[in-house]
Amino acid sequence: MNRPADTNISPTFGETQFTRKKQRQEFTAKCFFGGMAALMVIPLILIVGHVITQGWHSLSWDFLTTNPRMGGVKGGIWSVIVGTLYIVGISLCVSAPIGVLAAVYLNEYAKETWFTRIVNLAVVNLAGVPSIVHGLFGVGAFVYAAGMGKSIVAASLTLAIMTLPVIIASTKEALSSVPMQFREACWNVGASRWQTIRRIVLPNSISGILTGVILQVSRAAGETAPVMITGVAIYKAVEGTGLFLYDPFREQCMALSMHLYYIATQAHNAPKSLPFAIATVMIVLVLFVNLTAIVFRSWLRSRRKW
């Protein structure tokens, strides 16, 4: 058998200078990218570690379950946690259904017209508006124009407006990841758009939809600026330790983000570990929500069918 006398082509699948070069490149690339990924973890560990060690002294079961006293300097943070749950919960109840349904319309029903183009443009642009601007809108629209006053609902609705465009965008993304051919197959056998959405599109995109929604929950929980001007009080004396401490339509409430800001910067006689303890509670709360999202998503993914 006559092979061309070209030394670059190995006749025995052995190692040549070219395969060695290739392997070297692969190794370098892997180390470089891996290093970058590792770099991401370091600040996370440093920040979380610092906050937890600093706040450890103030953390206790009592701290979590009693109400704050003396302007928040003494006592625990129970009413603060409850306030955060109220605000985030109500805003979620408003933004999730509206956002998901609007995204279903935009992705599944709407033809491309000037109207949908404007809606899509608005969604993208609203998602990029700073949160304080949403806060000012909330003051104008809910606190004054709608006559809600500074209240829990006003703050919740402001957060809902803020998270809505991102929920719409992420839901649209999840819906469009379902292959078009599935829809066409359904239409071909005489299924309506709604039957197609209910039986095929939603079951196969629900994990992505929920991920997007839950990520917005943790974002809403951490926001300070929009809620402090629409319905969150610096300090509000409450009685009892139940879950129903506030009347969402008439009252303001306390919230973790605002409480942390106040204790860390305004209250000079607070123990040094107190703000770190509040921060720890916030981090744990957000991590808990994200963890739920991850577990839920992997459970739904395992049921995904293609």
Added chain:
Amino acid sequence: MVKPKVQVENLRLSYGPKEVIHGISFDIEPNEILGIIGPAQSGKTSLLRCINRTIEFTANARPSGVIRVDGVDVMDMRNVYELRRRIGMVAPLPVGLPLSIYDNVAFAPRAAGMKRKSELDTLVEKCLTQAALWDEVKDRLDSLGTKLSGGQQQRLTIARALSHSPEILCLDEFSIAIDPVTTMRIEDVLKVLKKEMTIILVTNLVQQARRLAARTMFLWNGEIIELGPTEQLFGDKPKDKRTYDYVNGIFG
């Protein structure tokens, strides 16, 4: 003279400014197999999508002209879902819906409102048998349709197209994803199905049209070059030189 099952009159279709079907007219007789041959981009798939009106899902598609099914203009049909149920459509690439094999076939009857388990069971078995798939999957009807091999998925697609008891079956290059043996089995099935329904067979395999179709249409660049008895198109003297060239593989 039998009344035609499908009448197409002066059908034009454009996507945006580009016209892809330039005013074609033809009839399809009931219970015949009409073969449609022609190179890619000649409008074969678009034609099928006009008949069952799924062309409406393409935003910039503008059809004009008249298509009648059993003498009724499809554009006048208020219940477009009923129209689509009367037309079975099989796409070139297999689409197993992300559901179990059973649910894949039961999808259309369920969407039409059939609920009783026993009826569905009978129907699923009948359709899978017709599509030459039953023996391979009867023990695992609960497993996923998407996990089947390509050829099996295509037969599943055919079973799904049969599940709503269509009067017209459109097969759009159904055999490009399946092996020759299975293709022959399905072709045998089609010969039997012809007794119950009208079949439109779009194919890139010209010999497949020759084997199955009584009449064949040669569609090229959105125009009918020739439509006639299959023997005529495949014989020594088709009416148009281009037909001879295409069928005998000396095109261009």
